Amino acid sequence: MDTQRMFLAIFLSLAILLGYQYFFVPTPPPVTESTVVSSPENGKSEEKPSAAAPPVAAASLLAAQPAGGAGRVGREIPVTTSLYSAVVTETGGMVKSFRLKNYREDLAKDSGDKEMLRPKEGDNLPLNFSWGIEPGSIPPVVYEAAPLQEGQDGGSVLTMRGKLPSGLEIVRTLRFVDQQYLLELTVDVVNNTATPLQGAPYLTLDNRPFVKESQMVFVGPALVYDGVLEEVKTSDLKKGSKSFTGKISWAAYEDNYFFCGIVPRTGEQHTAHFSLQDETRVTTVLAGASDVIQPGQSQQYTYSVYFGPKTMGALKEAGHELERSINFGWFDVMAKPTLYLLNFLHKYVGNYGVAIILVTVLIKLLFWPVSQKGMKSMKTMQKLQPKMAKLREKFKDDKQMQQQEMIKLYQTYKVNPVGGCLPMVIQIPVFFALYKVLLQTIELRHAPFFLWITDLAAPDRLSVGFDIPFLGGIPVLTLLMGATMFLQQKMTPATGDPTQQKVMMFMPVIFTFMFLNFASGLVLYWFVNNLLSIGQQYLVNRDEVA
Structure with a gap:
């Protein structure tokens, strides 16, 4: 009996305590502390908003x-x-x-x-x-x-x-x-x-x-x-x-x-x-x-x-x-005009694939004089390879004299040893700007080009009735891009030592693998640019023979 009375007393005490807490004690207002963090990008202070601090009655x-x-x-x-x-x-x-x-x-x-x-x-x-x-x-x-x-x-x-x-x-x-x-x-x-x-x-x-x-x-x-x-x-x-x-x-x-x-x-x-x-x-x-x-x-x-x-x-x-x-990040200055040009051309041709081709042609024409000069410089460098090899052999134990004789050779034939690389260096920012545009432009999302290329924002894949491991379909345009890059490499005058030449021959293979999952619009740009470069290199080689 005493035990029952003890449990009853405990139960009633808890009930009274909980009832008082529930009915008479007001809920305290939420309190959050203001936290200041530093923005690493610009050094500005960033303040996390503290909860509003209304009067106690209002908060409750x-x-x-x-x-x-x-x-x-x-x-x-x-x-x-x-x-x-x-x-x-x-x-x-x-x-x-x-x-x-x-x-x-x-x-x-x-x-x-x-x-x-x-x-x-x-x-x-x-x-x-x-x-x-x-x-x-x-x-x-x-x-x-x-x-x-x-x-x-x-x-x-x-x-x-x-x-x-x-x-x-x-x-x-x-x-x-x-x-x-x-x-x-x-x-x-x-x-x-x-x-x-x-x-x-x-x-x-x-x-x-x-x-x-x-x-x-x-x-x-x-x-x-x-x-x-x-x-x-x-x-x-x-x-x-x-x-x-x-x-x-x-x-x-x-x-x-x-x-x-x-x-x-x-x-x-x-x-x-x-x-x-x-x-x-x-x-x-x-x-x-x-x-x-x-x-x-x-x-x-x-x-x-x-x-x-x-x-x-x-x-x-x-x-x-x-x-x-x-x-578009660092390339915003070049990417925004490219985007405007792409949309402008699309108004007239009605196909973003054709618009990309036209943009590629315009960019190629813009850089044509620089590319022409670079290709001729590489052609001249190719002719100088035997003379340069003799100088290396003659002054193999005197690097300083070898360097001086090389400079005299360049001056005699009026050639810049880095002239062939200059056009590529100049075009790299343009390429990345266009890359950002083709990757981020919603206009290319689900935009068809022709035949199997139905989405210029997605990788190109030609369905063959069954899934190819890791690919799904055949990346026809990407393979064509790699082939044109290889042909361009073969037509380009070989400079440098044999080891460098072998490394350069692997570049088309490396680029082909890199571009496998790129947007087909970007691959289309690179493919057309390769074709134009092949045509330009052909003209330079023909003029040299003539």
Whole structure:
């Protein structure tokens, strides 16, 4: 009996203690510390946004109570324009689906429209807004959406209202503009309480890679802040999250073809915080400065949102420096004009393969005088090989005298020993610039050339009815490129010692293996350039014989 009374006393004591904690002790406000990290690229300080520090009553009011509409399941609202079809969910007011009508998932015509969002079960969705407390600290608001309205610009306007039991009301207005990928998001935060509330706005993006297969280019978060473009590698996020504080033009998730970005339109200073949730999911949080909203007053926040392709035209039309997401690195100065030229020629010929050939011809004509001089120099060097061999033999024990006699020989015949290499050195930057253009230009994605080359952005493979190990099909264009390179090597005057000549003969084989998985558009450029070089070398050799 005493034992039963003891257990009963313990049970009642615990019940009283837990009941007191639950009903009378307020939930403490969330506290995060401000962390400053250094940006290795430019030495600027980057500050991770600290959670807004509202008055204690306001923080408790926001954190202790669940989001509005907790007992209701949010509806899904379809929105369609001429460029895309989207689905917005009332749960959080977030975007669940965004399909681009002018782009397919893959080359197959029945593969369906390109889906920009690939959430897995349990993932958050893009464009979750929270105020006064960091995203994820409370469940998303379940909004009530008004009927879709027709906008003045031919698009649609979606207005959604959400109320927290605390008295805070959030009104979201999404404007979908026809013939544009840029959306306008306006959020009004209304304080219906009797207490001033202090908090900062947070807007989030959650993204996974736009395609399943790996790519040979940058994939991950990026931003422009204080005029500097920063691309954050996903591998770096595995070591820890990164934050950037300053004047942020935009923060986004991108790859070489597509772009999901948000542009803050309210306030001068913002913080973009990037973190990796698992192996592939990246969360971007864009935080603004803290505001105090008086009772009965409201605060408005405005954002522009771009979900779409990385075409120079669409990005420039959207504004906000979004075109800087097309980043060619060191070769940007040469790559951008090449891209404009490629698109300009395509307007007239209607085929990007033909446009690449024309660009190759124009580049070859531009460098024709330099190449001509280099080829003649190599031809002269070939004639001097016997004389040079005699000098090496004669002064084999006196390297200094050998060098002096060699210089006299070059001066006598007016030849530059590095003249033959100069054209190649000059063209290397152009090649890499064009390489970046052909690798990153979305215009080449699924763009056909002729016959078996149906995608200039993919490696060329001719199907033979069965899979070839490691290749799938026959890389016809790549093999032709290697063959023309070998022929060009045979026609080029042999200079240097026999060992060097043998090494050079292996170059076509090495390049062929290198180009096996390159975009067929790039292989096409190299193949045509080889043909033009063979023709030029033939003319030089013929003139020498004559």
